[in-house]
Amino acid sequence: MALGGAAPLRVRLTLDALGRVDVTTGPLTPTGPWRLHISGVRLASEDPYLPIKTTQRAAYDAARAALPEGVQDAILLNERDEICETTVANIFLRRGDQYLTPHAEAGLLRGILREEMLETGQAKEACLTLKDLHTGDVFIGNSLRGLIPVTF
Numbered sequence: 001m002a003l004g005g006a007a008p009l010r011v012r013l014t015l016d017a018l019g020r021v022d023v024t025t026g027p028l029t030p031t032g033p034w035r036l037h038i039s040g041v042r043l044a045s046e047d048p049y050l051p052i053k054t055t056q057r058a059a060y061d062a063a064r065a066a067l068p069e070g071v072q073d074a075i076l077l078n079e080r081d082e083i084c085e086t087t088v089a090n091i092f093l094r095r096g097d098q099y100l101t102p103h104a105e106a107g108l109l110r111g112i113l114r115e116e117m118l119e120t121g122q123a124k125e126a127c128l129t130l131k132d133l134h135t136g137d138v139f140i141g142n143s144l145r146g147l148i149p150v151t152f
Contacts, residue, residue: 035150037152
């Protein structure tokens with residue numbers, strides 16, 4: 001597959017239950033800062049699909065569909081009002097030289113960038129709530145985009 005043009009693209013490879021592969025591309029959105037808001041959509045921390053990269057994304061799609069004008073993404077909370085993730089990235093709170101990221105039990109996709117930062121000691125897991133967003137610098141991140149600064 002040959003692609004032309006100067007704009008960066010993201011590539012998505014999807015494998016279905018019958019073994020069929022689909023490859024799609026789309027524009028890679030700018031790396032920041034991203035403006036976020038708090039979604040009214042709640043994740044169920046016990047949902048067995050949350051830790052798996054899957055196409056079962058109804059909650060994420062609903063949160064994205066409700067984004068206000070000028071907002072790039074939404075923070076999703078669970079039923080205990082703990083921060084989980086955004087619709088496309090993990091959340092990181094920087095305090096000094098340490099990053100905190102929501103604990104896996106909150107209900108989230110354990111992204112590659114998040115796991116890398118945990119393994120190298122750059123980040124540690126914590127139970128984060130909305131009050132915590134005012135106690136450090138907030139970033140979102142994934143392996144495709146890296147860390148992106150956040151505004152509200």
